[in-house]
Amino acid sequence: MFQRIAAVLLFCGLILSPAYPAAVDEGMYPISEIMKLDLRSKGLEIDPAEIYSTDRSLIFAIVGVGATGSFVSPDGLFVTNHHVAFGAVQAASTRENDYIRDGFLARTRAEEIQAKGMTARITESFRDVSAEVLSSVLPGMDFAARTKAIEKRTKEIVAQTEKDNPGKRAEVSEMFTGKTYILFIYTYLKDIRMVYVPPRSIGEFGGEEDNWMWPRHTGDFSFLRAYVAPDGSPADYSPQNVPFKPKRFLRIQPRGVDEGDFVFLLGYPGRTYRHSAASFLAFEEEVRMPYVVDWYARQIDLMEKMGAGDRGVALLHASRIKGLANTMKNYRGKLKGMKRLGLVERRREDEKALQRFIEADLERRERYGTILTDIAAVYDDNRASFGSEAILGYLGSSVNLLGLASTVHEAGIERPKPDLEREPAYMDRNFPRVRQRLMLGLRNHYEPTDKAVFRELILKASKLPEASRIKPLDEALGGDFSETAIGGYLNKMYAGTRLNDSRFVEKLLEMTPGELAKVEDPFLDLARALYPDVLELREKQKARRGALDPLYARLSDVKELFLGKGFIPDANGTLRLTYGRIKGYEPVDAVDYSPITTLRGVIEKTTGREPFDTPPALAELFEKRDFGAFEHPRLRDVPVCILYDTDTTGGNSGSPVINARGELIGINFDRTYEATINDYAWSEEYSRSIAVDIRYVLWVTQKFGRADFLLKELGL
Ligand code: GLU
Numbered sequence: 001m002f003q004r005i006a007a008v009l010l011f012c013g014l015i016l017s018p019a020y021p022a023a024v025d026e027g028m029y030p031i032s033e034i035m036k037l038d039l040r041s042k043g044l045e046i047d048p049a050e051i052y053s054t055d056r057s058l059i060f061a062i063v064g065v066g067a068t069g070s071f072v073s074p075d076g077l078f079v080t081n082h083h084v085a086f087g088a089v090q091a092a093s094t095r096e097n098d099y100i101r102d103g104f105l106a107r108t109r110a111e112e113i114q115a116k117g118m119t120a121r122i123t124e125s126f127r128d129v130s131a132e133v134l135s136s137v138l139p140g141m142d143f144a145a146r147t148k149a150i151e152k153r154t155k156e157i158v159a160q161t162e163k164d165n166p167g168k169r170a171e172v173s174e175m176f177t178g179k180t181y182i183l184f185i186y187t188y189l190k191d192i193r194m195v196y197v198p199p200r201s202i203g204e205f206g207g208e209e210d211n212w213m214w215p216r217h218t219g220d221f222s223f224l225r226a227y228v229a230p231d232g233s234p235a236d237y238s239p240q241n242v243p244f245k246p247k248r249f250l251r252i253q254p255r256g257v258d259e260g261d262f263v264f265l266l267g268y269p270g271r272t273y274r275h276s277a278a279s280f281l282a283f284e285e286e287v288r289m290p291y292v293v294d295w296y297a298r299q300i301d302l303m304e305k306m307g308a309g310d311r312g313v314a315l316l317h318a319s320r321i322k323g324l325a326n327t328m329k330n331y332r333g334k335l336k337g338m339k340r341l342g343l344v345e346r347r348r349e350d351e352k353a354l355q356r357f358i359e360a361d362l363e364r365r366e367r368y369g370t371i372l373t374d375i376a377a378v379y380d381d382n383r384a385s386f387g388s389e390a391i392l393g394y395l396g397s398s399v400n401l402l403g404l405a406s407t408v409h410e411a412g413i414e415r416p417k418p419d420l421e422r423e424p425a426y427m428d429r430n431f432p433r434v435r436q437r438l439m440l441g442l443r444n445h446y447e448p449t450d451k452a453v454f455r456e457l458i459l460k461a462s463k464l465p466e467a468s469r470i471k472p473l474d475e476a477l478g479g480d481f482s483e484t485a486i487g488g489y490l491n492k493m494y495a496g497t498r499l500n501d502s503r504f505v506e507k508l509l510e511m512t513p514g515e516l517a518k519v520e521d522p523f524l525d526l527a528r529a530l531y532p533d534v535l536e537l538r539e540k541q542k543a544r545r546g547a548l549d550p551l552y553a554r555l556s557d558v559k560e561l562f563l564g565k566g567f568i569p570d571a572n573g574t575l576r577l578t579y580g581r582i583k584g585y586e587p588v589d590a591v592d593y594s595p596i597t598t599l600r601g602v603i604e605k606t607t608g609r610e611p612f613d614t615p616p617a618l619a620e621l622f623e624k625r626d627f628g629a630f631e632h633p634r635l636r637d638v639p640v641c642i643l644y645d646t647d648t649t650g651g652n653s654g655s656p657v658i659n660a661r662g663e664l665i666g667i668n669f670d671r672t673y674e675a676t677i678n679d680y681a682w683s684e685e686y687s688r689s690i691a692v693d694i695r696y697v698l699w700v701t702q703k704f705g706r707a708d709f710l711l712k713e714l715g716l
Pocket of ligand 1: 671
């Protein structure tokens with residue numbers, strides 16, 4: 001429950017307000033738009049219908065794996081980023097078999113190991129259900145009721161679709177806020193296995209220091225394989241399963257690309273907030289992002305200290321630290337970019353012009369006159385309660401045992417309800433995954449860290465003003481927030497709990513509400529005490545969303561009138577296409593970045609110490625200039641990373657970078673520091689995405705990994 005609340009609150013909730021849509025010259029195009037784009041004139045050499053039209057289209061080679069991947073063989077082999085597979089690699093690693101440090105290679109299919117927690121989804125079809133969804137909104141409904149009505153109708157559509165399409169998953173995605181809703185049908189593959197993962201010193205070369213930066217020299221790729229039941233249907237892991245046969249896989253172009261070449265990407269970009277109201281941007285810049293940066297920095301610091309002397313402990317924290325550090329640096333880049341561009345001020349100027357247009361016509365003034373101030377009022381309310389809402393959210397998402405207790409407690413309340421009436425996480429279609437994630441999370445639990453994180457949040461809560469106190473915490477501590485009192489409280493909590501025992505948690509998840517109510521555990525008790533606050537917060541979030549959705553829908557209407565052009569919807573985790581060219585840029589005055597890095601750069605950066613600890617075997621191959629078939633004819637070296645001006649965001653990790661002939665030439669994994677601001681405002685001037693060049697992927701796999709058999713499977 002709490003994890004979800006935190007996610008909703010801290011990411012969507014505050015931003016639940018999805019902004020209004022992106023202008024057409026930017027470019028994360030829904031697949032429904034592909035055929036309307038004149039891609040041939042931009043440089044595409046194949047028929048655009050090959051990308052999306054028939055059953056054999058390129059889109060069937062694309063998988064959603066949290067981020068993105070693409071099939072590269074008829075036997076379910078797919079490629080994505082090292083950082084996308086990282087959580088699964090961590091879950092499979094122990095002190096003895098440290099696949100993060102050493103990498104992993106399965107020489108036979110039998111040696112492939114389970115990539116725990118990973119699934120792969122393939123978009124099968126889609127259809128507009130806006131009218132059906134919006135017909136659930138009745139005149140006079142209050143804001144929270146509006147949100148609930150839409151949620152309910154959406155669940156009904158999903159349930160009916162899944163009933164009509166056995167074995168498939170349905171999702172309704174909001175495209176234009178408050179206006180358009182598309183029903184997507186997906187195939188979900190659940191048995192994913194690791195095939196080849198390079199060591200971290202290649203896959204994450206440069207680490208956090210180089211993250212979100214150019215020039216880049218990271219071999220951020222991994223090969224995995226999707227399996228299905230012998231009859232071809234999606235199934236959980238089983239040794240009897242067989243490799244999945246995709247309808248389409250991507251051919252690889254081992255000669256790669258060069259500067260100026262046309263490229264396009266397919267993938268599942270997560271979230272963008274283009275054209276969002278200035279009041280939202282100001283809230284992000286002044287309140288939310290600085291808070292998150294501080295909190296993440298603090299947690300990373302705690303975890304790094306805990307793992308400093310013990311590799312086992314460091315491994316437990318590896319994935320979490322990586323995720324926090326990634327977001328933290330992204331936000332720092334965004335904050336810097338917002339200042340550099342004066343983004344809030346620019347947006348305010350745009351809004352002033354829009355407001356003048358609205359005021360110029362009586363009818364328009366009546367219809368749209370107060371939209372911008374009404375939107376701003378919602379964010380003002382958000383600002384006022386941000387402190388306590390953030391802490392309440394983080395108590396569940398950052399403190400393992402409290403998050404666990406909250407989910408167990410809420411499962412006891414939600415699971416007995418009829419399926420369609422439950423909160424989404426507890427519905428039959430979702431609960432097994434929630435449960436699996438919970439149990440995987442518990443494997444990484446390390447008490448001293450959990451305690452230290454909890455302590456920080458209690459200290460934060462102790463400073464909240466009287467009007468927004470988190471009462472159950474005040475009561476638990478008896479109002480005494482001294483070091484000794486907090487220490488004593490935490491010692492009691494952790495000494496008295498059994499939630500760190502996975503068998504016990506499994507048992508709790510099977511209990512009836514009556515049985516569960518009798519279980520005494522300090523974390524469960526605290527979760528119970530906090531539950532009313534959580535429900536109140538959820539209601540507030542729904543009300544905010546109910547207020548913002550129709551406002552944003554009208555804002556996009558009037559903006560369309562004003563600008564006289566249509567829009568494409570913001571990224572929302574659905575399949576998109578973006579195109580551009582291999583191209584450098586000028587990040588600051590007198591600095592000119594060229595768009596291809598090479599192996600020489602890897603060696604130049606190598607210090608022997610993490611994160612620049614190139615494996616000696618790789619350095620030797622460079623010394624011997626053993627570049628095989630992958631040498632760039634002009635650069636006389638193996639290309640490592642490439643830069644291009646497409647429109648991407650988080651979720652495009654692992655997206656295939658495809659050339660004009662529809663062949664795979666790179667795997668997208670990042671953006672430049674200046675481009676972190678993309679999510680709010682894209683510009684050809686500073687927006688650049690980064691991929692690992694396919695030549696480096698193939699060279700590492702063949703020469704360093706000695707996995708010729710994989711190249712054979714790729715048809716090379
Ligand atoms: N490296 C990015 C991330 O991990 C993914 C791609 C992007 O955001 O551009 O979030």
